[in-house]
Amino acid sequence: MAFPSVYEMFVEDLTTVRKQHFWDYFSGATLNSRWTVVNGTAVPKDEADGGVLLSTLVQNHANTRVSFNDKKQFSPTGSVVIGNFKATDALSTSYTYMGLTDDTNVAADANDNASIAIHPSVYTNNKYVLRTGDGTTSTGLDTDIAIDTDWHNHKITLSSSNVINSIDGVTKVTKTSNRPTSTQSLQPVMYAGTSTAQVHQAQIRYMECYNT
Amino acid sequence: MTKSIYDQLNASGTTGTNFKQRMVETFSGDALDTDRWTLTDINGGTSGSMVDDVDGGYKVSFSTQASAWGGLTFNNKRQFDLQANDSIIIAKRTFGSAAGGFRAGIANSISTNENNTVTWSTNTSASPNGKFFIWTKTEAEGWSQVKVESTTTIDDNWHVGKLESRSSGLTFILDGVTAATHGTGQGSEKAQPYIAGTGSGTESGRSFSVRYCEVYNT
Numbered sequence: 001m002a003f004p005s006v007y008e009m010f011v012e013d014l015t016t017v018r019k020q021h022f023w024d025y026f027s028g029a030t031l032n033s034r035w036t037v038v039n040g041t042a043v044p045k046d047e048a049d050g051g052v053l054l055s056t057l058v059q060n061h062a063n064t065r066v067s068f069n070d071k072k073q074f075s076p077t078g079s080v081v082i083g084n085f086k087a088t089d090a091l092s093t094s095y096t097y098m099g100l101t102d103d104t105n106v107a108a109d110a111n112d113n114a115s116i117a118i119h120p121s122v123y124t125n126n127k128y129v130l131r132t133g134d135g136t137t138s139t140g141l142d143t144d145i146a147i148d149t150d151w152h153n154h155k156i157t158l159s160s161s162n163v164i165n166s167i168d169g170v171t172k173v174t175k176t177s178n179r180p181t182s183t184q185s186l187q188p189v190m191y192a193g194t195s196t197a198q199v200h201q202a203q204i205r206y207m208e209c210y211n212t
Numbered sequence: 213m214t215k216s217i218y219d220q221l222n223a224s225g226t227t228g229t230n231f232k233q234r235m236v237e238t239f240s241g242d243a244l245d246t247d248r249w250t251l252t253d254i255n256g257g258t259s260g261s262m263v264d265d266v267d268g269g270y271k272v273s274f275s276t277q278a279s280a281w282g283g284l285t286f287n288n289k290r291q292f293d294l295q296a297n298d299s300i301i302i303a304k305r306t307f308g309s310a311a312g313g314f315r316a317g318i319a320n321s322i323s324t325n326e327n328n329t330v331t332w333s334t335n336t337s338a339s340p341n342g343k344f345f346i347w348t349k350t351e352a353e354g355w356s357q358v359k360v361e362s363t364t365t366i367d368d369n370w371h372v373g374k375l376e377s378r379s380s381g382l383t384f385i386l387d388g389v390t391a392a393t394h395g396t397g398q399g400s401e402k403a404q405p406y407i408a409g410t411g412s413g414t415e416s417g418r419s420f421s422v423r424y425c426e427v428y429n430t
Contacts, residue, residue, distance in 0.1 A: 002219075002220065002221060002222050003220050003221055004221075004298070005221075005298065005300055005426055005428065006217070006220075006221070006234075006236045006426055007300045007372075007424065007426050009217075009220050013388050014300070014372055014374055014385055014387065014388035015387055015388030015389070016372075016388070017302055017370050017371060017372045017387065018302060018372065018423075018424055019267045019423075020238070020239075020240055020266070020267045020268070020269065020423055021238055021240070021424075022238040022240030022241070023238075032241075032245070033241070033243065033245055033246065033247060034240065034241025034242060034243070034245060035241065035242065036242045067242075068240070068241055068242045068262075069242035069243075070242075070264060071241065071242050071243075071262045071263070071264045072264055072265070072266070073240055073263070073264075073265065073266055073267065073268050073269070074266060075266045075267075185264075185265060185266045209240070211266060211267055
């Protein structure tokens with residue numbers, strides 16, 4: 001079957017007015033101008049399947065954030081974010097996040113957010129963690145997948161009752177505590193940080209967000 | 213299993229020459245993609261910004277200037293055929309009781325002469341009876357303003373409009389339902405996406421927003 005339009009791939013007839021929806025392949029000579037980079041760099045990687053490489057500055061607690069610069073078009077209680085990314089090192093002093101957030105500094109506790117976290121100094125079981133925050137407190141829930149430096153597909157589904165995470169197509173955890181509040185809209189974020197004066201890098205090659 | 217967007221859009225065996233120009237824009241991000249779009253200030257009083265709100269898309273606002281007029285174009289990079297294309301656009305007007313609105317589709321011209329423009333419109337100043345309508349002005353029809361009304365009253369809600377333009381005529385589909393047709397071809401002219409608004413008055417707060425645009429040649 002062939003669809004007449006990209007629109008109709010997602011909504012098979014035009015009686016439904018689609019909500020906000022974007023995707024990015026992180027392919028090209030530069031990072032698309034829809035993104036804002038704060039601190040560090042985010043540049044396309046010159047390698048097959050490389051996507052975009054985030055690199056922190058070499059300083060204590062440096063972090064690099066790729067976001068919509070606080071243009072928050074996604075719902076905390078009815079949205080999906082999908083990201084294909086990896087951390088390029090497994091240092092205990094580095095941390096990586098991908099998901100939706102109120103504040104681009106997604107690692108800070110007092111944020112509304114729903115993200116996948118690789119943060120071994122905080123989540124000490126060394127698993128990929130579904131982390132959510134309600135604007136006051138952020139907490140994590142371990143998946144059963146050990147953190148590594150491989151590419152994975154992460155999907156986070158936010159509803160009015162819970163936040164669900166799947167990794168590589170398999171549902172891993174459902175979280176009901178400390179979820180983003182219904183009044184706080186969210187933006188996509190990819191984040192790499194380090195607690196010591198050394199570069200931490202992460203790569204992302206696909207991201208998609210949509211309201212449901 | 214289908215693995216590509218190309219395959220999703222084309223039946224097996226479709227040749228490369230049959231895959232024609234196509235663009236998709238989701239109006240998501242920190243700012244308008246100005247590699248692609250130009251905010252064209254057609255008659256003054258136009259500004260625009262990405263909206264910081266759930267499902268907000270991109271908003272084009274008008275000053276209190278009388279006949280403020282402008283919107284989004286490709287700045288005369290015209291890759292689409294005026295009478296052999298589909299356009300799908302999600303947009304809404306925010307004019308309240310003020311006269312005016314947006315029109316969405318494709319256009320050869322981005323000036324006030326509106327030459328070779330094929331759109332659907334929410335402009336209450338131009339609509340004969342305040343309904344959504346097909347609005348064209350083409351050389352093929354002697355440069356006359358052609359307006360074909362639907363039965364749906366213009367409002368300030370989000371709508372998805374699809375305009376199918378062929379040599380045999382136009383079909384305007386509003387929220388999935390055929391709303392109006394016009395049985396005349398528009399001429400094979402080059403054209404660009406066109407989502408522009410105007411208001412005849414001087415009220416403050418007039419704007420329109422757009423969160424999806426797809427245009428492809430057929």
